[in-house]
Amino acid sequence: MAKTSSGTRRRWPERVFVAVCLFALALPLGTLVYLLVDVAIDSIPRMTADFLGGYPSRRATRAGILPGLVGSAYLILMTGALALPIGIGAAVYLEEYAPKNRWTWLLEINIANLAGVPSVIYGLLGLGVFVRALSLDRSLFAGACTLALLVMPIVITSSREALRTVPAHYREACYALGSTKWQTVRQVVLPTAMPGIMTGSILSLARAIGETAPLVVVGAVTYVTFLPEVFGESFTALPIQIFDWVRRPQEAFLHNAAAGIVVLLGVMLALNSLAIWLRDRMERATR
Amino acid sequence: MATVRASSPRPIAPLAIAASGRLRRPRAAKLGERLVELGLAACGLVSLLTTVGIIVVLAGETLAFFRDVGLTDFLFDTQWTPLFADKHFGIWPLLAGTVLTAGIAMAVAIPLGLAAAIYLSEYAPASQRRVLKPALEVLAGVPTIVYGYFALIVLTPILQKVVPDLAGFNALSPGIMMGIMIVPLVSSLSEDALRAVPNSLREAAYGLGASKLSSIFRVVLPSAMSGISSAAILAISRAVGETMIVTIAAGQQPRLTADPRVPVETMTAYIVQVSMGDVPTGTPEYRTIFAVAASLFVLTAVMNLASDALRRRFKSERSDG
Numbered sequence: 001m002a003k004t005s006s007g008t009r010r011r012w013p014e015r016v017f018v019a020v021c022l023f024a025l026a027l028p029l030g031t032l033v034y035l036l037v038d039v040a041i042d043s044i045p046r047m048t049a050d051f052l053g054g055y056p057s058r059r060a061t062r063a064g065i066l067p068g069l070v071g072s073a074y075l076i077l078m079t080g081a082l083a084l085p086i087g088i089g090a091a092v093y094l095e096e097y098a099p100k101n102r103w104t105w106l107l108e109i110n111i112a113n114l115a116g117v118p119s120v121i122y123g124l125l126g127l128g129v130f131v132r133a134l135s136l137d138r139s140l141f142a143g144a145c146t147l148a149l150l151v152m153p154i155v156i157t158s159s160r161e162a163l164r165t166v167p168a169h170y171r172e173a174c175y176a177l178g179s180t181k182w183q184t185v186r187q188v189v190l191p192t193a194m195p196g197i198m199t200g201s202i203l204s205l206a207r208a209i210g211e212t213a214p215l216v217v218v219g220a221v222t223y224v225t226f227l228p229e230v231f232g233e234s235f236t237a238l239p240i241q242i243f244d245w246v247r248r249p250q251e252a253f254l255h256n257a258a259a260g261i262v263v264l265l266g267v268m269l270a271l272n273s274l275a276i277w278l279r280d281r282m283e284r285a286t287r
Numbered sequence: 288m289a290t291v292r293a294s295s296p297r298p299i300a301p302l303a304i305a306a307s308g309r310l311r312r313p314r315a316a317k318l319g320e321r322l323v324e325l326g327l328a329a330c331g332l333v334s335l336l337t338t339v340g341i342i343v344v345l346a347g348e349t350l351a352f353f354r355d356v357g358l359t360d361f362l363f364d365t366q367w368t369p370l371f372a373d374k375h376f377g378i379w380p381l382l383a384g385t386v387l388t389a390g391i392a393m394a395v396a397i398p399l400g401l402a403a404a405i406y407l408s409e410y411a412p413a414s415q416r417r418v419l420k421p422a423l424e425v426l427a428g429v430p431t432i433v434y435g436y437f438a439l440i441v442l443t444p445i446l447q448k449v450v451p452d453l454a455g456f457n458a459l460s461p462g463i464m465m466g467i468m469i470v471p472l473v474s475s476l477s478e479d480a481l482r483a484v485p486n487s488l489r490e491a492a493y494g495l496g497a498s499k500l501s502s503i504f505r506v507v508l509p510s511a512m513s514g515i516s517s518a519a520i521l522a523i524s525r526a527v528g529e530t531m532i533v534t535i536a537a538g539q540q541p542r543l544t545a546d547p548r549v550p551v552e553t554m555t556a557y558i559v560q561v562s563m564g565d566v567p568t569g570t571p572e573y574r575t576i577f578a579v580a581a582s583l584f585v586l587t588a589v590m591n592l593a594s595d596a597l598r599r600r601f602k603s604e605r606s607d608g
Contacts, residue, residue, distance in 0.1 A: 210430025
């Protein structure tokens with residue numbers, strides 16, 4: 001009979017239960033593996049250089065993904081440039097400066113709530129505020145602002161966690177030597193927490209790159225025959241292109257969609273690896 | 288996936304700090320400090336402004352919408368046909384689509400997630416947990432459009448062989464896909480709740496002669512119930528707000544039905560559909576997306592707050608026990 005690690009014998013109802021639990025773990029993971037393998041196989045016909053470097057076309061075999069790639073690249077850079085300073089600043093404020101009163105509690109609840117708001121609603125926010133009210137049109141910049149707002153609660157939360165791991169005696173030692181608060185934060189706390197902050201930030205950007213719904217609502221278009229500009233009139237992105245191809249009935253476009261998905265997942269994998277590598281590198285540097 | 292963790296202890300150079308801090312006159316230094324603090328507080332303010340922005344944008348257009356279309360129509364009409372000649376503006380078909388797909392997702396995510404959580408918390412050795420937990424996190428990190436592709440292209444044909452009369456667009460396929468995507472959320476939060484149950488309770492159960500299975504179901508699980516309920520509600524909120532999977536695989540036919548085999552449309556898919564179309568702005572038809580979004584926002588906000596309240600109650604139960 002199966003024995004547990006403490007040596008007792010496990011009766012059959014428990015063995016069935018553990019088997020059920022293992023199945024519960026295997027089913028989603030197995031589905032994921034099946035999905036990834038299936039997409040990879042479907043993408044093979046279209047994974048060519050002219051797919052990566054080409055423009056969309058009515059003919060599936062000629063359609064390429066370059067505007068989408070460039071659009072997504074611009075989006076990530078701009079989203080990062082907008083969301084990271086503000087998000088990290090907010091995290092520093094909440095962890096180092098904010099008094100423990102009702103306003104701070106309100107701010108924290110607000111951030112937690114924002115993390116749970118569906119992404120389409122951020123899209124509508126972007127549409128109302130950036131595209132219309134600020135007259136940014138349906139530009140890459142408007143899209144980046146929208147994604148920055150979407151991603152900010154995650155940046156704030158992960159940065160706060162990183163700041164919390166800095167031991168209290170670091171700060172206390174600085175104060176004891178006569179540093180001001182900002183000197184402490186800038187020269188000791190932030191650098192110490194930076195690996196964690198960077199990891200969290202890159203991970204949140206990796207998530208932003210896969211977001212489709214807010215971009216659709218803000219007005220990303222799917223048939224772009226030029227490379228997008230930052231303040232231009234229209235833009236596209238990788239997930240938007242994939243979305244367009246998935247919706248088409250012709251089977252040839254499905255290969256394009258699969259290839260696009262492989263590219264998207266590849267980019268995300270690269271970003272995640274970058275995050276891990278960066279964190280390890282920074283940790284080694286401070287050792 | 289990568290997690291945030293502390294860097295190893297960094298040797299402080301206190302003299303460097305004291306020396307490199309610019310030696311300004313006290314008043315100038317204080318002003319500088321104050322400015323920095325205000326700047327950082329302004330960063331925090333951005334998040335408040337975001338919420339204010341959402342409320343203003345949604346409320347503004349929704350109120351304008353309700354000036355044209357009565358609130359009673361919206362709440363009590365059973366048809367949703369704003370884009371057709373014979374216009375009806377009842378929210379129920381969209382709500383039904385959302386509830387149906389989310390319900391199917393929960394039927395998948397909660398049992399699987401809870402079972403996974405119990406295994407990870409009560410049975411798995413540390414070596415297995417080190418591998419399984421990140422593996423589950425990968426599930427949560429895959430973009431939803433990839434799941435949408437999979438639901439439409441792979442899952443639906445497979446299900447069509449098993450389920451009679453399953454339409455190409457249906458609620459079952461995206462529902463199952465969403466459920467699988469949400470399993471990590473349920474399992475990770477439930478596992479936290481289970482691990483927070485003090486070992487003394489388990490040992491007390493063993494001491495009274497209970498088997499491990501018994502102790503799990505009669506002691507640990509009930510003890511963690513607020514935390515697990517919090518996880519479940521958050522999962523529902525996540526499923527309700529999900530957009531791409533249902534947009535791609537569930538269809539665009541608002542239908543008041545409980546049949547998972549026919550095309551439906553969810554609130555989120557409707558917003559995407561109209562955003563992509565060419566409905567002129569400023570018309571009641573266009574404003575429908577804001578009215579629907581406002582309903583969605585209220586729905587998810589209520590669930591998120593309920594989940595948060597349950598989690599806080601769970602934490603306070605722990606600190607008393």
